[in-house]
Amino acid sequence: MHLLSLWRLKSYLRPFATVVIVSWIAAVAGIAAGLAIPMVGKEIIDGPIARGDLAALIPLGLLALALGVVEAVMIWLRRWTQGVAVFGVETALRDDLYAHLQRLPMSFHDEWQSGQLLSRATTDLGTIRRFFGFGALFLVMNVIQLVVVTVLLLNLYWPLGLLVAFAAVPIIVVSNRFERRYRTISRTLQDRQGDLATHVEESALGIRTIKAFGRGAHVFSRYDDLAVTVKETALGKVRLSSRFFTFLEIVPSVTLALVLLLGATAVGGGALTLGALVAFTSFVLQLVWPVSSLGFILAMGQEAMTAADRVLEVLDTEPAIVGGALVLDRPRGHLRFEGAGFRFPGADRPVLDDVWLEVRPGETLAVVGATGSGKTTLTALVPRLLDVTSGRVTVDGHDVRDLTLPCLRSIVATAFEEATLFSMSVRENVTLGHRDATDAEVRAALEVAQATFAYDLPWGLDTRIGEQGMSLSGGQRQRLALARAVLGRPRVLVLDDTLSALDVETEALVEDALRHVLADATGIVVAHRASTVLLADRVALLDGGTISHVGTHRELLARVPGYRALLAAEEVLS
Structure with a gap:
């Protein structure tokens, strides 16, 4: 050998x-x-x-x-x-x-x-x-x-x-x-x-x-x-x-x-x-x-x-996730989970099982659930960071596995809870997925994310922020990661608890700006706070690896005790 x-x-x-x-x-x-x-x-x-x-x-x-x-x-x-x-x-x-x-x-x-x-x-x-x-x-x-x-x-x-x-x-x-x-x-x-x-x-x-x-x-x-x-x-x-x-x-x-x-x-x-x-x-x-x-x-x-x-x-390790051949010329961002399930290799039970959800273009869905309920796994299925092990996820009626990976990931943008920044300038970090973005587009994205502090850095957007962005606070890193996600005006925007490191005042400003972005996109927001849930048109409660309830925030508060208890616990913890 x-x-x-x-x-x-x-x-x-x-x-x-x-x-x-x-x-x-x-x-x-x-x-x-x-x-x-x-x-x-x-x-x-x-x-x-x-x-x-x-x-x-x-x-x-x-x-x-x-x-x-x-x-x-x-x-x-x-x-x-x-x-x-x-x-x-x-x-x-x-x-x-x-x-x-x-x-x-x-x-x-x-x-x-x-x-x-x-x-x-x-x-x-x-x-x-x-x-x-x-x-x-x-x-x-x-x-x-x-x-x-x-x-x-x-x-x-x-x-x-x-x-x-x-x-x-x-x-x-x-x-x-x-x-x-x-x-x-x-x-x-x-x-x-x-x-x-x-x-x-x-x-x-x-x-x-x-x-x-x-x-x-x-x-x-x-x-x-x-x-x-x-x-x-x-x-x-x-x-x-x-x-x-x-x-x-x-x-x-x-x-x-x-x-x-x-x-x-x-x-x-x-x-x-x-x-x-x-x-x-x-x-x-x-x-x-x-x-x-x-x-x-x-x-x-x-x-x-x-x-x-x-x-x-x-x-010799074969990529487990390989793109298809389909390219969508004019994607609308109509997202569906059709009996979607996911099980880690060798696991005794699935993380997700028989998930049915539909998010229409221009609609925002908040996903709420206890820690370990599979929220991050659910959001990872959309850009195919993970692939379903049962059922399917579709965009505009097409299985995401049929789309080319560049096409899918130009349609879907994700901002993660753990903001990853690289040892390069602020501009390079924000334009990571859109290298041809204009200065005006970069400024607009920074304003949405309430990240205009970048202009006050020693060399403005050309300031190198060091490995993992450790020279910035956690909230600043999250805001730059959010600006990176919204820069390309994606058709599907996934926010995986992206606002968790923001103070209450900044969170309110970011949420207000996000409403304008989400109005033109399909949004999935992993939420822990009631204020973040209010960004969404509907809320899906994830329990035991499946969707137990879907409705507006008011509807779930009124008829689902588990939802009320979960939000109350999260507010106390935050």
């Missing part, structure tokens, strides 16, 4: 096929030039130097110089073309991974730690890039060099050639054992680094809570435990690799010593010329790097294979 995962990523090299071919040609040409130099040296020693013919020395010396220049040029060309290809592959992989993460449903992101995804998009892709750029090429180059040099050694003097060939046997045996153990410990280390990244990210996002509760020491203790675990795993990896690398350094050194000893004996006995011994020794020295680098390349290969496994775990 590990090797197969890495092999599957080869398709990313296809757009760079020409550059890769040039790189391989340069690599082979460089090896050929490097191997030719010792043979020229042999001819120099056994020819002009042995005979004292200085005139014949000049052309052979120039040939050796030319071969050295060719080798240097080929090394430069190989490295340059390698860089173009591997950085292109890494960029393409990163783009595909990020785009795929955007396609995956909320259920996937709820299950996965953000740090694990982050480590796959950064550390793992870097590991794959380094192997494609160095390890894969040198693995093949070194094998070619080992085979060619061994053949040349056998041709020069077969007894010493056999000695060098037999030296490869213990290397092969130890390498197989090393690969299996290194693969396991590499995956463990990568997973634990992901856990550490998750903890760091959560601590950074929750720094206010940590400080407010004085839990800095506790959070640091947990971080230290994770860091120590990563360190111990990394040290285990280092111990394993250091033993293997040391072994690989010893074998070539011992082999070279034996070659010099036995070769000198052969020269003394006349079985080998001095030039042949020098060439033989040069070839053996050329084997030192391929052999000693074998451990590094194998380690890099194992890390790349486990990294490929981790990346493909994400890329």
Whole structure:
């Protein structure tokens, strides 16, 4: 599976096929030039130097110089073309991974730690890039060099050639054992680094809570435990690799010593010329790097294979929510829940069951229910953040699953209770879904959301508000998120308890402005306060995962005791 995962990523090299071919040609040409130099040296020693013919020395010396220049040029060309290809592959992989993460449903992101995804998009892709750029090429180059040099050694003097060939046997045996153990410990280390990244990210996002509760020491203790675990795993990896690398350094050194000893004996006995011994020794020295680098390349290969496994775990996850082919040219926003139900995978009972609701264009429906009754799940079914597991949701008579996702999410806009802002300017946050919005449209949306405070920030709408908008109050963040939702004048506006962080005075101003927006749109408002309920034309009471009552606020107050008790409890809590 590990090797197969890495092999599957080869398709990313296809757009760079020409550059890769040039790189391989340069690599082979460089090896050929490097191997030719010792043979020229042999001819120099056994020819002009042995005979004292200085005139014949000049052309052979120039040939050796030319071969050295060719080798240097080929090394430069190989490295340059390698860089173009591997950085292109890494960029393409990163783009595909990020785009795929955007396609995956909320259920996937709820299950996965953000740090694990982050480590796959950064550390793992870097590991794959380094192997494609160095390890894969040198693995093949070194094998070619080992085979060619061994053949040349056998041709020069077969007894010493056999000695060098037999030296490869213990290397092969130890390498197989090393690969299996290194693969396991590499995956463990990568997973634990992901856990550490998750903890760091959560601590950074929750720094206010940590400080407010004085839990800095506790959070640091947990971080230290994770860091120590990563360190111990990394040290285990280092111990394993250091033993293997040391072994690989010893074998070539011992082999070279034996070659010099036995070769000198052969020269003394006349079985080998001095030039042949020098060439033989040069070839053996050329084997030192391929052999000693074998451990590094194998380690890099194992890390790349486990990294490929981790990346493909994400890329192989099929999006559970896929858009249809239908596009509505003139949507009206007529919304219906027709026996809609939803059950989380593996859950004993559904969150929603047999929900029937109709919200006509221009009408606003408030959804009221106890905590955990499924209000947020109900609103998430409209833009398909979650998909119904029974029944259906329709817009203008069309199942939302038949619409393309861009079409559906241009019709439906959602403002959430937890306002999410990004580390960018106020303008970029507000226009996130409508990048072509004019200044006048942005101002109108800010006025509806009572968020004109943005103009008083140090650089107005161009002020960067920091990660998660932590430099703003909760009410300010909610108002900017609301402005973002109403900016595009959506046909269906979903407000998931969006006004919960506003003070009473600001809430009244926002509600007054929202009435004008909701008059032209289909509205679903998750409400906890009676003041928010008054925004709606009708109210739906969600109880036990289904709609138990629907009517006006006055009607439900008059005839549904549970509704009165729920609103009274919410008002007390607020």
